[in-house]
Amino acid sequence: MHPAPSLIVFTTLSGLGFGLMAFLGIDPPAKGGWVMAVFAALALALAGAGLVASLWHLGHPERAWKALSQWRSSWLSREGVLAMATMAVFGLHAALIVLAGTQVALLGWLAALLAVATVVATGMIYAQLRAIPRWHSPLTPLLFVLYALAGGALLAGQVTVGGWLLLALGAAQLAGWHLGDGALAASGTTAETATGLGHLGRVRLLESPHTGRNYLLDEMVFRVGRKHAAKLRLIAFALAVALPAAIALLTEPHHLLGGVLVLSHVAGTVVARWLFYAQAEHVVGLYYGARARA
Structure with missing residues (x-):
């Protein structure tokens, strides 16, 4: 298939962002809230930039929100829903550490699990495609x-x-x-x-x-x-x-x-x-x- 630059940027940056969120959720920096603020900003920026890049591949980016309604049957829709949920939960987790100096372990673990689930959903977008046998494998996600x-x-x-x-x-x-x-x-x-x-x-x-x-x-x-x-x-x-x-x-x-x-x-x-x-x-x-x- 044609290697579209938007998809390469999307999968690379979003993967790094959500991977960083997973580790910051489980084990945030112990050097103070502002260090966490920098790391959290980096994670959210990478994930956000990746998601924005994915819109370049759409014929009508302004209609992207409609994809979120098909989460029952579409891995693309599930990815979008999970991505937003992950960023919201992780943002709250980071904000509590930075602003209140409070770490809620359960919230951090939830952010980490959602981050991994988002990446799995991204992989499943490709793994579900029987028409592309190279991708149609558990190795893809x-x-x-x-x-x-x-x-x-x-x-x-x-x-x-x-x-x-x-x-x-x-x-x-x-x-x-x-x-x-x-x-x-x-x-x-x-x-x-x-x-x-x-x-x-x-x-x-x-x-x-x-x-x-x-x-x-x-x-x-x-x-x-x-x-x-x-x-x-x-x-x-x-x-x-x-x-x-x-x-x-x-x-x-x-x-x-x-x-x-x-x-x-x-x-x-x-x-x-x-x-x-x-x-x-x-x-x-x-x-x-x-x-x-x-």
């Missing part, structure tokens, strides 16, 4: 959660915890790439099943369904070469997982090195997100001559 928690831990200064989460993220990401490469073939969907002509033998494209570019080709049949994908995977893994995990677990990072650790993880996450969209083969591509990789 798991990866969203691990990226959010690992990034949130690093931003919160929970470096050791973040390091172990990065190792879990690395294992899940490698598994996701490996299984995803064969997901379309494993789904059993082919040009023969798509056209219903399999009883006649192998189906091949005689002429393109369209004489020019269209929405389906631009959005659903995006291609990235294997050679380029392999290089980008290496870059994403090195920046998002390997380098920050090594710094977190093998050194005692000071503020400057901690900043490098966070920036490396965020840069790697952006590359991984680009690949997440770019390598998602929609089954509609079978009508344009695409073949499942063996």
